[in-house]
Amino acid sequence: MNKKIAISGASGFVGRSVGRFLAETGYQTISLVRKNRANFGRTIISKDLAEKNLSRQLGGFLAFLHFIGTGRQTAEHDYETVNVGLTRNAISLCKRAGIRKIVYLSGLGVDKKSNLGYFISKFKAEQEIIRSGLDYTIFRPSYIMGRGDPLSKMLSDQIAAGSVVVPGSGKYRLQPILVHDVAQVVAKSIHGKHFSRKIIDLVGPQTVTYDRFVRDLVGKAKIRHVEFEQAYHEALVSRDSQFGVDDLSILVGDYVGSHRRLANISKMTFTGYREMLKACSLS
Numbered sequence: 001m002n003k004k005i006a007i008s009g010a011s012g013f014v015g016r017s018v019g020r021f022l023a024e025t026g027y028q029t030i031s032l033v034r035k036n037r038a039n040f041g042r043t044i045i046s047k048d049l050a051e052k053n054l055s056r057q058l059g060g061f062l063a064f065l066h067f068i069g070t071g072r073q074t075a076e077h078d079y080e081t082v083n084v085g086l087t088r089n090a091i092s093l094c095k096r097a098g099i100r101k102i103v104y105l106s107g108l109g110v111d112k113k114s115n116l117g118y119f120i121s122k123f124k125a126e127q128e129i130i131r132s133g134l135d136y137t138i139f140r141p142s143y144i145m146g147r148g149d150p151l152s153k154m155l156s157d158q159i160a161a162g163s164v165v166v167p168g169s170g171k172y173r174l175q176p177i178l179v180h181d182v183a184q185v186v187a188k189s190i191h192g193k194h195f196s197r198k199i200i201d202l203v204g205p206q207t208v209t210y211d212r213f214v215r216d217l218v219g220k221a222k223i224r225h226v227e228f229e230q231a232y233h234e235a236l237v238s239r240d241s242q243f244g245v246d247d248l249s250i251l252v253g254d255y256v257g258s259h260r261r262l263a264n265i266s267k268m269t270f271t272g273y274r275e276m277l278k279a280c281s282l283s
Contacts, residue, residue, distance in 0.1 A: 002060070002061075002062040003026060003027045003028055003062065004027070004028045004029075004030075004060065004061040004062050005022055005027050005028070005029050005030075005061065005062060005063050005064075005065060005190065006029075006030045006031075006032060006058050006061050006063070006064045006065065006099070007019050007022075007029060007030070007031050007032065007038075007064075007065045007067060008032040008033075008046075008049060008064070008065070008066050008067055008068045008086075008090060009032075009033070009066070009067035009068035009069070010029075010031030010032065010033050010038040010043070010067070011031070011033040011034075011035070011036045011037075011038055012067060012068075013144070013146070013148060013149055013150060013179070014067055014105065014144055014179060014182065015031070015038075015065075015067040016038065016039070016040075017146060017179040017180070017182070017183050018065065018067070018179075018182065018183045018186050018187075019031060019038060019040050019041065020039070020040045020183075021180070021183035021184070021187065022183070022187060023040040023041050025187065027187075028041065029041030029042070030042050030043070030044055030057070030058065030061070031043045031044065032044050032046045032049060032054075033045060033046070034046065034047060044057065048085075048086060048089055049068075049086055049089040049090050049093050050089045050092070050093070054093055054096075054097070055093060055096035055097040056097075058093070058097040058099060059097050059098060060097070060098055060099075061097060061098075061099050062099070062100075062101065062190065063099065063100075063101040063102070063103060063190045064090060064093070064094050064099045064101070064102045064103070065102075065103045065186065066086075066087060066090045066102055066103065066104045066105070067105050068082065068086050068090075069082065069083050069105065069122075070082045070083060071118060071244065071246060071247060071250075072244040072246065072247070073117070073246075079117050079118060079120070079121035080121060080124075082121075083118075083121035083122055083124075083125050084121050084124045084125050084128065087104070087125040087128050087129065088128055090102065091128060091129065091132045091134065094132075094134055095132075095134075099134075100134060100135055101134065101135045101136070101137075101190065102129060102132070102134050102135070102136050102137075103136070103137045103138075103139070103186060103189055103190065104125065104126070104129055104136065104137070104138045104139070105139050105141060105202075106122045106123075106125065106126055106138050106139065106140045106141075106199075107119065107122045107140055107141065107250070108140045108141055108142045108175075108201060108202070108203065108255045108256075108257050109140070109250065109253050109255035110122045110123050110126065110140055111123065116246060116249050116250070117246060118246040118249075118250065119250075126138050126199065135196055135197060136196075136197060137189040137195040137196070137197075137198055137200065138198070138199040138200070139185075139186075139189075139199075139200055139201075139202040140199065140200070140201050140202060140257065141177065141182070141201075141202035141203070142174050142175040142176060142177060142201075142202065142203045142204065142255070142256075142257065143174050143175075143176045143177075144176075144177055144178075144179050144182055144202075145176045145177065145178055145179065145276055145277075145279070145280050146178055146179035146180065146279055146280065147279060147280065149179065149280065151176075152217065152280045154242050155214065155217060155218055157242060158242055159218060159221045162222065163221070163222040163223065163224045164214055164218050164221055164222065164223045164224070165224060165225075165226055165231065165242065165243075166210065166211055166214055166223060166224070166225045166226070167225075167226060167227075167228050167231035167232075167243065167248060167251065167252065168225070168226075168227070168228035168231070168252060169211070169225075170209060170210045170211025170212075170214070170225065171209050171210075171211060172209065172210055172251065172252045172253065172254040173207050173208065173209055173210070173254050173255075173256050174207075174208060174209075174210060174213060174251075174255075174256075175203035175204045175206070175207050175208075175256055175257060175259065176204050176208070176213065176273075176276060177202060177203055177204035177270070177276070178204070178270070178271040178275075178276045178279055180271070180279070181204075181268070181270050181271050182202060184266075184268060185202065185262070185266050185268065188266055188267075188268070192265075192266075194265045195265060198265070200261065200262055200265060201257025201258050201259070201261065201262060202257075202262065203256070203257040203258070203259050203262065204259060204270060204271075204273065204276065205259050205263075205270050205272065205273070206272070206273040207256050208273065210251065216277055217277055217280060228248070228252065231243060231248060232245065232248055235247070235248055
């Protein structure tokens with residue numbers, strides 16, 4: 001059985017975790033990164049997935065896991081260039097290399113009616129994949145948690161700064177999912193026919209408010225609520241803000257998905273909420 005897998009964005013939190021899991025379970029992996037070699041399999045440095053020699057090195061691979069993305073814009077790394085443009089390059093690379101399957105991480109809440117720049121770029125990337133003719137699985141994840149995950153790191157930085165900030169009421173919901181479960185689901189999606197040509201919410205078994213989640217995760221650390229308008233203004237004007245503008249919009253968007261559908265397709269039993277908290281970096 002062909003077990004050769006290419007992973008873009010393999011130096012990121014999810015890419016590292018999925019890549020290590022695949023390598024440990026017998027897959028041959030090639031990691032495509034801009035810098036910082038992956039600590040599993042073979043690594044190839046690629047600026048934009050468009051180098052001519054890549055297709056030769058990935059010829060005949062089973063699947064391409066496209067995990068590159070950005071949730072914050074800069075003048076050099078805007079949503080259109082990274083989230084849409086690099087997805088087009090990934091599709092082109094798959095076709096040149098004869099890779100028939102692409103697995104993509106989009107975002108929970110992505111919809112064609114969205115007016116949020118991040119979601120618009122993710123929706124456009126999804127459409128590029130759907131129209132490509134490739135077999136695909138598109139996952140729309142909630143917050144993916146585990147030791148060293150971005151959300152836990154942000155909360156840890158806030159603790160170090162003196163207090164954890166909860167914008168607004170904190171009553172908006174999330175469905176965090178453990179990264180080890182994500183790795184297993186992604187592995188199943190590579191071969192599983194039930195995953196073929198589907199868009200699937202990648203969400204955990206429990207829905208929880210952000211306020212409750214923060215209190216459960218940070219323990220006795222000081223927590224302070226700030227008016228959403230204040231948090232949004234700080235995100236606009238301060239480089240030191242822990243939140244980006246779109247980070248806040250996504251957070252308070254109250255996006256939830258169907259865990260039951262994910263469980264039915266994957267035939268998995270997922271890590272419970274309390275066990276997931278223990279696996280995070282603040283445990």
